[in-house]
Amino acid sequence: MLRFFKGFGLLSVFLLGSVATPAQAAGDLLVAPTRVVLDGSRGTEVVLNNIGSEPATYRISLEIKRMTAAGGLDEIAEADVTPAERLALDMIAFSPRRVTLPPNQPQVIRVGVRIPEGTPPGEYRAHMLFRAVPDAAPAVAADPAKPAGNGVSIALIPIYGITIPVIIRVGNLGAEATIGEAWVGDTPDGPAFNFGLTRTGNRSVYGDIEVTRPGVSEPLLVARGIAVYPEVGAREVSLRVPPELAARLKGPVRIRYSEDRDIGGGTIDEAERVVK
Template sequence: MLKFIKGLRPCVAAAFAAALLPAAPAAAQGDLLVAPTRVILDGSRGTEVVLNNIGAEPATYRISLEIKRMTAAGGLDEIAEADASEAEKAALGMIAFSPRRVTLPPNQPQVIRVGVRVPEGTPPGEYRAHMLFRAVPDAVAATDPAKPASGGVSIALTPIYGITIPVIVRVGDLGADATIGEAWVSTTADGPAFNFDLARTGNRSVYGDIEVTRAGVAEPLLVARGIAVYPEVAERTVSLRVPPELAAKLTGPVRIRYAEDREIGGGTIDEAERVVK
């Protein structure tokens, strides 16, 4: 998941770009590139996440873990640790990483080592935290040196950019399935959107790609990568913003296919024919 932080913490999701572009091996925001965009740990082995500064100037990033909880609308709410469930707190304790702060010259990659330690007796299940890579702004003078001093105080607002990726720990023998529900086109303040309900069963998350096709049309009408339903919700609504000309083509009879990520085979999770209104 991508997010943009301006000032303190306001976020703007990048779902539109993720829905309409082909899957990429890395997430980018500002001048930071992060790969992979999703980490799954089996409870014993660790892995690596690679950061790369694609800007023209050196940049410093702080790395931390935070708790996010999925909503029925598909968003991710940040949860304070004091309000976290026992499973969410357990995830924070299982996941270790190093370093926690890096300064990257331009085009210089940096490996973040991610490890996991599952305490003995941990109940089977999926445990998840989100790793935040947050830019640290340079220290600058609050006043503009080009302006004469007036005795007042001026405040400089600096945009702060960051990326979050889910880090998932799976303990025990887990499984899940998904079912595609009703589909419809709606009009939002940001333009048309293609919507459908996606239900999950089982004891772990589901994650995959959506492809919408129509009989007699060679190319898919819509492809959306990286659609997840996390264990805290049994059903969510997927809403994908689309251009007006595509929204018109999506109404009527279509076939919606939800498939596993292509990196693990791309097998069909569910497929359904729907008449979109």
């Protein structure tokens, strides 16, 4: 039996006149919020919701992921984690670790942090994985009319999952970000709007991107949940867009990177670029 895991990123992209992609959804599972930041003063809650028509079971665990310069997240084997990453895994506490949800039934996962005394200042991060547990496949009786070894049968069972970052901040931390050059390029999946993003400081940056044409108030493109984590000083952001929008994005634009709206939406950086 062959199984595969299918994950969805936490990035929402809004195109002019379009509907936002539900970035916190995978299969029949919804997760909110899509990011947790803890400072040790109190815990928080993550809510799961089964939007399917059948009961479903989900397993919750922690894993380490590192950002790449291309903006992806590589899963790191337990044997290869750094002491700081191991500390993040040890500090995060959550319950329950396995839930079975009837259709349209929410479930609260309580998340807390225990910061040992003397922990060096810094940002520590692990990723919480919510993975569907498939039902046991029923046994299939052999066909007596077919000789043994006549062929191979493979069943594909989709195993859906979502990961969200759980960030612990210790001490007085700060960071800044700078928008680099921007361009429209082709990918195997179609055109994309690309730009560089550089980070300085001792914590991650996270926020929303808005691209506008000078003199026009209506944005051409809005992207939610753009992050640069501390393990990289710079990354490339690549946002897939329809061909007609890719053509409109070329030329002079203003790119604004702002804080998450939940913490005020202040400007992190703003730049005028000529997109080629």
